[in-house]
Amino acid sequence: MGQNGSNGSSPAPGANPISKLGPRCIALVGPFQSGKTTLLEAILARSGAIQRQGTVDAGSSVGDASAQARHHKMSVEATFATTSFMGDSYTFIDCPGSVEFIHDMRSVLPAIDAAVVVCEADEKKVPQLQLILRELEDQNIPRFLFLNKIDKADKRVRETIKLLQPASRVPLLLRQIPIWKGDLIAGFVDLALERAFVYKEYAPSQIVDLAGEDLSREREARFTMLETLADHDDELMEQLLEDIQPPRDKVFDDLARDLRDRIVCPVLLGCATRANGVLRLLKALRHEAPGVAETAVRLGVQANGDAVALVLKTFHTTHGGKMSVARVLAGQAGDGTTFTTSAGAADRVSGVFKLMGSSFEKRGPASAGETVAFGKLDHAKTGDTLSSGKQPHAPLADVKPLPPVLAIAVQAKERKDDVKLGAAFAKLSEEDPSLTVVHNAENHEVIIWGQGEMHLRVATERLADRFAVPVVTHPPTVGYRETIRKPITIRGRHKKQSGGHGQFGDVVVEIKPLTRGTGFAFEEQITGGVVPRNYIPAVEEGVTDALQHGPLGFPVVDVSVTLIDGSYHTVDSSDMAFRTAGRIALVDGLPQCQPVLLEPIHLVEIVCPTDATAKMNAILSGRRGQILGFDTREGWDGWDCVRALMPESEIGDLIIEVRSGTAGVGSFTFKFDHMAELTGRAADQIVAARRAAE
Structure with a gap:
């Protein structure tokens, strides 16, 4: 039986139990540069969705289709592609591996059925692998591990598993072992199927007979796999103790159950560049990954016959407007369906689209399990739960962005683009919720916070490329302050005569330093009405004005100002005059108070x-x-x-x-x-x- 054959299960004639699971959604995740985009390309080529397997280096892959991804030769956002394999529909999501773009991965995880963790035998990437696996573990996602670049492996597979195991909380279960030809890996043995395959470049692998050392290695490795499965199956444990070979169907049932219960992480081998091991991966997904029904139960979907969907990603396209990529978890939704978010905002779907990288192809209604793009859902945001029912559905997921770690100040290169920049920021934040835009009124700066240098660089490139707003950037202004060390008593007098009513305000204030962190305090100790009560608030306003810009050039804090004396004119005094007098007193007095930078x-x-x-x-x-x-x-x-x-x-x-x-x-x-x-x-x-x- 070739690699295109069954995995050993025997359904009744005409039955197709796999298809009952419905369209499935699988995320490709893993450390940076582990080969996820290349694996997606191999999957699409193997399943017939594309005629030829493209490459990242040549800029011809379905994934990494954005200008920024192709320029930097790295995934900077989640890419969606729908295909079919052996009659079943799948949407694969190629997730960025860089920690700077990890929010796109975290946003899609709640709605997927399973994840394929793509990694390689590189000790330096174990911490990255641990980050990825921890996200999957925390969100209870079933997962396979695809050990990629097996053709370049310089370690034995068992050594590699031992190296990677600390990154996983559950056992990494070796499903395949390599067939060695000298120092090169020529193929693999499927331990569950008990068959050996020799790799053929860009073609299905060829079955070969097992003999000699390969046969003894297979038996030893298979027994180790079965021992791990037996930890959660008493019947299988008894069979192993009695030297009874378990039926192949039982082994596959155990593999599927343990995967879905997230108590093991099966490990498969391959080389995405040559498409080796890809069909076997697709077979494992087809027979062992759960379907949308189990995912809906995990998320707590309450459909009641209504359509329920979870928004995984938001795009703003040049011609199609806003697109909300969503997984339908129950019911059916089509053009004209009215969705309500959990917050109660309602929108009518304007078009349903199939996803293939950067292209959106119009299609008919979407049923439970399908991942599609809905057009013109103006109120829907990434992470929103949508329902076609009369009442909003409770939120199914709450994936908050990680705390930001780097900021830049941004302004439009040309002043005429200031208004466009505000609109572009709004769309950019919708597409990438891990970006935070803050307006700093004190320094008149717009600050973008993100997850790292490349994250912010891509954001500014998108502003120019996608939204036609070139920008200039600089480091944000640090929030320095100043205070004083020495008290002083000083007079501030404002007197001006310019015909008619003049201006007169005269105050004496006492300026003192306060304990660090106290802020600002204003008091008055006026006796005898030397400064009328109605002018005292104006004096405080003048003092406050002066504190905004101290003698060192920064706002002044931890200062106490007490109004103790002054004088007024019955005709020429006014609020403005006393405000000016208060400001003059501080401007003249603060430099004499030994100002110090904070x-x-x-x-x-x-x-x-x-x-x-x-x-x-x-x-x-x-x-x-x-x-x-x-x-x-x-x-x-x-x-x-x-x-x-x-x-x-x-x-x-x-x-x-x-x-x-x-x-x-x-x-x-x-x-x-x-x-x-x-x-x-x-x-x-x-x-x-x-x-x-x-």
Whole structure:
């Protein structure tokens, strides 16, 4: 029986139990540059969806079709492609492997039936693999592991499994072993099917007979596989103890059940570039991956005959407008269906589309299990639960973006594009919820927060390429402040005569420093009505005005101002005059109060593999960080959490060093802790730069 044959199960004539599972949705996930996009291409070629297998390097793949993905030769967003295999429909989702774009993967996981984790025998990528597997484990997703680039393996498969096992909480179950020809892998043995296959480049593998050393290796490896399965099957355990060979159908049933119960992660071998092992992977998905019914139960879908769908991704296309990619989990939805989000917003579907990379092809209604794009759902956002019922459906998933770690200030290259930039930001945030746009009114800056340098670079490229708004960027302004060390009492007088009524305001204020973090306090101790009560609020406004820009060029904090004396004119005094007098008193007085610069200090927590902890300590120390200590990361074997106090100015590009020192997997969170005095050359340079900018 060739690789296009069955896996050994024997359904009744005319029956097709697999098709009852409905259209399935499978995510291809894994570390950066593990070959996910190439595997998608091989799957589409093997299943007949495309005539020829393209490549990432040539820019001819179905995945990575965006201008940014092709330019950088890496996946920067989830790619969807629908195909069929042996009469069953599948949508495969090629998810980015870089931690900077991981939110696209996290957003699609709740609605998929299973994941194929693509990885290779590279010890440096084990931490990345652990990040991916942890997401799948936390969301209870059944998963296969596809050991890619097997043709370039320099380790025995058992050594590789031992290397990768620490990344998985459940056993990595070897389903296949390689057939060696010298130092090269010529094919594989399917341990469940008990058949050997020799690879044929870009063609189905050829069955060969097992003999000699290959046969003894197969028997040993098969027994190890069955022992693992027997941990959850008493009947199988008894058969092994009695040296009874279990029926092949029972072995496949156990494999399917353990996969769906997420108590093992089956491991398959292959080479996506040559399409080796791809048909066997498709067979495993067909017979063992769960269908939409089980996924709906896992998510808690309450359909009641209505259509229910989960939005996985949002696109804004040039000609088709907004497209909401969604998995239909129950019922049927077509052109004209009215969907209501869990928040109660309703929209009418304008077109249903089949997905194939960057192309959208109009099609008929979508049934349970299908993954399609719905047109013009203006209120729907990525992660929304949609229902055609009279009442909104409870949210099926809540995948929040990871905390941002890097920011840039952005402005349109040409002032005429300012309005367009605001609209582009709104669409960009819809397409990628892990981007956060913040308007900093104090510094008149628009700040984009993201997951790393490449993430923000792609975002600015999209603004120019997709939304026709070229931008310029610079580091965000650090939130420096200033305060005073010395008290002073000073008079502020504003007197102006220009014909008719003049302007007169006269105040005496006492300026004192306050405890760090107190902020600003204003009091009055006026006696005898030397400053009428109705003018005192205006004095406070003038004082507040002056505190916005202190003698060093920054807002002034931790200052107490007390109005103690003054005078007024019955005709020429006014609110504006006393406001001006209050401001003059502060402008003249603050430079005499020994002003000092304050810089914001944040509490930073870095998470990293344990073997990188020493590097993180060195990085923190080199950035003026005060290390508070470290602990093991809760729930993560082999990871630490390092805590430190660090100036905001040093956090700016911290993530670049953290990722460089942790093979791309380290990250951090931070929150404001306190303001601290900054003196000396560093303070002088900051003040000089501020004055030059002004």
